[in-house]
Amino acid sequence: MLIVAGLGVLGTTCLLGYYATNTEYQPPQPLEVTKTQEDDEQVAQPTEEEVSQPPEEDIAQPTEEELSQPPDEEIVQPLQEEVAQPPQEVVQQVEEEAPITDIPTKTEESEQPVTSIVPVTDESSTKTRKYPEEATYVIIGAGTAAHAACRAIRKNDQNAKILVIGEEKALPYMRPPLSKELWFSEDENVGETLVFKSWNGKERSVFFEKEEYYTKTEDFSGSDKGIAVITGEKVSSVNAEGHEVTLASGESIKYGKLLIATGGKPKEHAAFTDDEVKSHTTLFRNIADFQSLNDAVRNAQHVAVIGGGFLGSELACALAVQGKKRGMKVTQIYPEEGNMAKVLPKYLSDWTTKKVTKEGVEIVSKGAVENATFENNQVKLKLDNGEETLADHVVVCVGLQPNIELAQSAGLEIDTQEGGFRVNSELEARSDIWVAGDAACFYDINLGRRRVEHHDHAVVSGRLAGENMTGAKKSYKHQSMFWSDLGPDVGYEAIGICDSSLPTVGIWAKATESDTPKAAEEASGESIRSDSESENVADESTEKAVEQEAAEKTTTKVESDEESFGKGVVFYMREKKVVGILLWNIFSQMPVARKIVTEGKDHEDLNALAKLFKIH
Ligand SMILES: Cc1cc2nc3c(=O)[nH]c(=O)nc-3n(C[C@H](O)[C@H](O)[C@H](O)COP(=O)(O)OP(=O)(O)OC[C@H]3O[C@@H](n4cnc5c(N)ncnc54)[C@H](O)[C@@H]3O)c2cc1C
Numbered sequence: 001m002l003i004v005a006g007l008g009v010l011g012t013t014c015l016l017g018y019y020a021t022n023t024e025y026q027p028p029q030p031l032e033v034t035k036t037q038e039d040d041e042q043v044a045q046p047t048e049e050e051v052s053q054p055p056e057e058d059i060a061q062p063t064e065e066e067l068s069q070p071p072d073e074e075i076v077q078p079l080q081e082e083v084a085q086p087p088q089e090v091v092q093q094v095e096e097e098a099p100i101t102d103i104p105t106k107t108e109e110s111e112q113p114v115t116s117i118v119p120v121t122d123e124s125s126t127k128t129r130k131y132p133e134e135a136t137y138v139i140i141g142a143g144t145a146a147h148a149a150c151r152a153i154r155k156n157d158q159n160a161k162i163l164v165i166g167e168e169k170a171l172p173y174m175r176p177p178l179s180k181e182l183w184f185s186e187d188e189n190v191g192e193t194l195v196f197k198s199w200n201g202k203e204r205s206v207f208f209e210k211e212e213y214y215t216k217t218e219d220f221s222g223s224d225k226g227i228a229v230i231t232g233e234k235v236s237s238v239n240a241e242g243h244e245v246t247l248a249s250g251e252s253i254k255y256g257k258l259l260i261a262t263g264g265k266p267k268e269h270a271a272f273t274d275d276e277v278k279s280h281t282t283l284f285r286n287i288a289d290f291q292s293l294n295d296a297v298r299n300a301q302h303v304a305v306i307g308g309g310f311l312g313s314e315l316a317c318a319l320a321v322q323g324k325k326r327g328m329k330v331t332q333i334y335p336e337e338g339n340m341a342k343v344l345p346k347y348l349s350d351w352t353t354k355k356v357t358k359e360g361v362e363i364v365s366k367g368a369v370e371n372a373t374f375e376n377n378q379v380k381l382k383l384d385n386g387e388e389t390l391a392d393h394v395v396v397c398v399g400l401q402p403n404i405e406l407a408q409s410a411g412l413e414i415d416t417q418e419g420g421f422r423v424n425s426e427l428e429a430r431s432d433i434w435v436a437g438d439a440a441c442f443y444d445i446n447l448g449r450r451r452v453e454h455h456d457h458a459v460v461s462g463r464l465a466g467e468n469m470t471g472a473k474k475s476y477k478h479q480s481m482f483w484s485d486l487g488p489d490v491g492y493e494a495i496g497i498c499d500s501s502l503p504t505v506g507i508w509a510k511a512t513e514s515d516t517p518k519a520a521e522e523a524s525g526e527s528i529r530s531d532s533e534s535e536n537v538a539d540e541s542t543e544k545a546v547e548q549e550a551a552e553k554t555t556t557k558v559e560s561d562e563e564s565f566g567k568g569v570v571f572y573m574r575e576k577k578v579v580g581i582l583l584w585n586i587f588s589q590m591p592v593a594r595k596i597v598t599e600g601k602d603h604e605d606l607n608a609l610a611k612l613f614k615i616h
Pocket residue numbers: 140141142143144145146165166167168174175176177178179233234235236261262263264284285286311403406436437438439452453454455456458481482483484485
């Protein structure tokens with residue numbers, strides 16, 4: 001049921017709507033017109049105590065664990081005895097105090113003792129080794145969490161030797177542009193260059209670091225410190241007692257501390273069993289998938305995207321832009337009623353569905369694919385609502401399955417509900433083994449056991465695991481955010497538990513031209529939303545201004561309409577607690593949202609809370 005209780009007009013131009021769903025939670029009736037003494041108190045209370053307290057300390061000086069993750073300087077130097085103690089046979093690189101050094105440059109590397117591939121006899125055979133025998137820190141998976149962990153380990157342990165082992169052929173890279181900006185590139189060779197223009201026009205590569213950032217694997221054993229990445233190699237087992245991982249190609253590598261950051265793989269669709277169908281289908285996750293889909297759509301007349309979540313919706317919009325250029329039809333098919341229906345409250349999901357349609361995507365909702373066959377060189381999709389469609393190529397985006405194959409050999413527990421490796425709040429699975437990113441089912445002290453599949457979570461949890469691998473013993477307290485853009489004009493940022501089955505309360509206003517992902521990037525200069533966030537955390541004046549604004553404004557009641565979903569804030573409620581916040585076309589306000597979710601207090605007056613987000 002949808003309750004619409006109009007809330008306010010600020011000045012004469014802004015429409016403000018107040019939307020509550022799932023009526024177990026009944027928000028207090030909105031205030032009307034007159035501002036009373038009581039209103040002032042209600043407005044002022046959350047401002048002072050809940051969100052901005054005191055800006056100088058909380059925001060500029062993030063408290064130990066909550067906000068202290070990103071900036072380099074904040075990370076405490078590990079005590080000697082806290083630093084990773086590798087097993088006897090692993091070279092101990094961490095005890096000497098070394099001057100702080102930056103990322104290794106070519107010059108630094110050339111000063112390291114040069115070792116070509118040193119032939120080492122493998123204990124189990126007489127074969128020459130291809131890879132280092134041991135490393136103080138080993139990371140399985142060369143993705144986002146791995147990269148964040150490397151940086152955190154280096155900050156805490158300047159002499160760290162970190163060996164990253166990744167199954168993909170690529171060095172660590174970020175995935176979000178694969179379903180967004182890369183598709184808007186004018187460069188025909190974008191599949192090779194992997195350089196994209198952010199919505200703000202700035203050019204950027206998907207790779208986190210240039211090649212020279214890393215130590216070559218053949219130089220790793222002879223170097224005093226460094227990060228090396230073994231690419232194109234899968235770790236097939238972990239011997240936790242023996243502190244050793246074994247690669248699918250046969251070699252074993254000893255570790256002192258181990259991070260498992262294996263991410264996940266796209267779920268397969270049960271109807272896609274035929275080989276020909278499979279060869280015309282993309283399960284979208286990595287660079288190779290982007291490249292093959294980019295090639296496939298060049299000759300396609302009709303592409304079908306299966307799945308209504310954020311990945312399916314982003315890709316459908318991105319492909320529709322391609323479709324407009326070359327006369328290709330794009331259909332998005334999903335069983336839910338509207339786009340992103342599992343995250344967005346119904347009215348917002350309905351609005352989004354219309355928006356995606358306007359972008360040129362034909363939507364088939366309430367339809368699950370029952371059967372996929374290959375006929376006349378096309379994939380024929382039969383839906384459970386009786387509809388049929390023929391497509392030249394299909395993209396399946398029906399969820400993620402965490403990569404947990406290593407659990408058995410490593411003796412690690414899998415969470416039966418959430419999937420993923422079960423870890424404690426310090427992301428530790430068992431002695432000397434941590435898990436981060438999409439593959440971790442962690443204990444969040446504020447919100448309970450969770451598994452999160454988002455970029456910023458991979459960064460936050462990778463960083464936390466890296467710090468703890470060097471002895472920091474910190475718990476997961478910094479709530480990560482996530483975001484999604486439907487092209488340059490509409491985007492959202494969210495934090496906490498944003499599940500549309502929870503009761504929600506939304507407060508809405510009309511958007512202006514500056515309320516778009518494009519404008520937000522132009523203002524922040526960053527293309528990955530969470531990259532710019534740390535700057536905002538330190539921006540105390542932003543919060544002060546929010547406080548003032550919240551204290552000064554009054555509200556009156558108006559009816560809300562479709563137009564008013566231009567920008568707004570949606571609170572996801574458990575009883576009176578806000579457990580999730582979604583900011584729709586409102587940017588740079590994530591620190592405020594984080595504070596509210598982290599504090600976990602009861603809130604009676606959500607109008608007052610909404611004012612903290614500068615929606616006007
Ligand atoms: C196309 C796309 C767009 C996205 N957009 C957004 C977005 O807009 N906003 C957002 O918040 N999130 C987004 N995400 C999600 C985000 O990218 C992921 O949450 C994040 O990449 C997870 O990081 P990770 O390090 O846990 O795993 P990954 O980045 O997946 O890295 C794991 C790596 O481990 C490797 N691996 C697995 N098993 C082994 C093994 N046994 N041995 C060696 N290597 C192994 C894998 O091959 C992979 O390379 C997007 C994801 C995709 C695919």
